[in-house]
Amino acid sequence: MTITVRTAQPADIPAMEALIARSGIELSDGFYSKEQAEAITRHVFGVDTQLVADQTYFLIEKHGELVACGGWSKRSTLFGADRAKQGADPLLDPATEAARIRAFFVDPSAARQGLGRLLLTHCSDAATAGGFHTLELAATMPGVPLYLACGFTVVERFEITLPGDIKVPLAKMRKSIAPGTAQRHQTA
Numbered sequence: 001m002t003i004t005v006r007t008a009q010p011a012d013i014p015a016m017e018a019l020i021a022r023s024g025i026e027l028s029d030g031f032y033s034k035e036q037a038e039a040i041t042r043h044v045f046g047v048d049t050q051l052v053a054d055q056t057y058f059l060i061e062k063h064g065e066l067v068a069c070g071g072w073s074k075r076s077t078l079f080g081a082d083r084a085k086q087g088a089d090p091l092l093d094p095a096t097e098a099a100r101i102r103a104f105f106v107d108p109s110a111a112r113q114g115l116g117r118l119l120l121t122h123c124s125d126a127a128t129a130g131g132f133h134t135l136e137l138a139a140t141m142p143g144v145p146l147y148l149a150c151g152f153t154v155v156e157r158f159e160i161t162l163p164g165d166i167k168v169p170l171a172k173m174r175k176s177i178a179p180g181t182a183q184r185h186q187t188a
Contacts, residue, residue, distance in 0.1 A: 003115075005122050009070065013047050016059070016069045016105075020045050023105040031141035032168065040140065046081025048073075051102060058122060060115050069160040070104030072123035074130055075096035078172075079103070079138040081183055098136035100175060104143060116146045128177050139171045146148040151175050178187040 008016065014174035024041030032040070050073075051057035078100055092099065102124055106115050118174060139147050143153070152173040159169045175186040 002063055003118070004061050005058055005118065006061065007055050008052050008059050008071070010049075010052060011142055012050075012059060013049070013052065014067070015066050016047050019069060019107055020047070020103070020105045026108040027106065027111060027142050030142070031163075035164075035166055036168045039166040040160075040168045043083075043162045044080050044160070045103070046083065047083070048077065048080065048103060049082055050075060050077075050085075056123075056126065057103070058119060060119055065078075066107070067110040068104070068106040068119055068174065068188035070116075070119045070123065071102050072127045072135070073100040073102050074127075074132075075100070077095065077102075092132075094131035094133070097128065099132035100133050101137035102149075104106070105144075111163070116143075117150060120146070120150050123133055123178055133177060135175045135177055137173050139173050141169060144171055144173075147173050147175075 005099055021041055023100055024045045025037050026035035028099045047057070051071045054074065056073055057079070058069065060068040062155060074094070076092055077085060079102065081103075101120065104116055121141050124135060136153070137147065152175040154171045155174050156172040157169065158172065159167045
């Protein structure tokens, strides 16, 4: 099985948006109602092009097909696509602030095959190389089990209210990482 991780490029955005839409709806089953899954997919999920420009957003391809995407950020935005952002997105201070783990999505046909964990290891290593000591993210309910299994802890539960007065629960999670001790990339 040939699996590759590569940096996302602007030309990849349409394929990533399509994968995100499939993942957001199908993998939310059992965690969110249909209305919640549709609302968060429509109003929050999607590509943050700043991550693509920063070269901190990655794709996983299996036999040349896009099966997962996600990244990390050295900027203050915690979650959301371009359409959900407001204003500037300043750089974080790696000495005192946490790098962000952002926008992890797996194609439903490739779920539960270790791709999220592989992507998280790749992003953790890159954030460590960038001088960060802590990772932080806003997890959807379908993502919480992965992040807990990878050593994150829930620091705050909150919900966002989307158009139509649809409330969607999320969890703010954190994990300490120590420079020089990043996990080596797993091979599949």
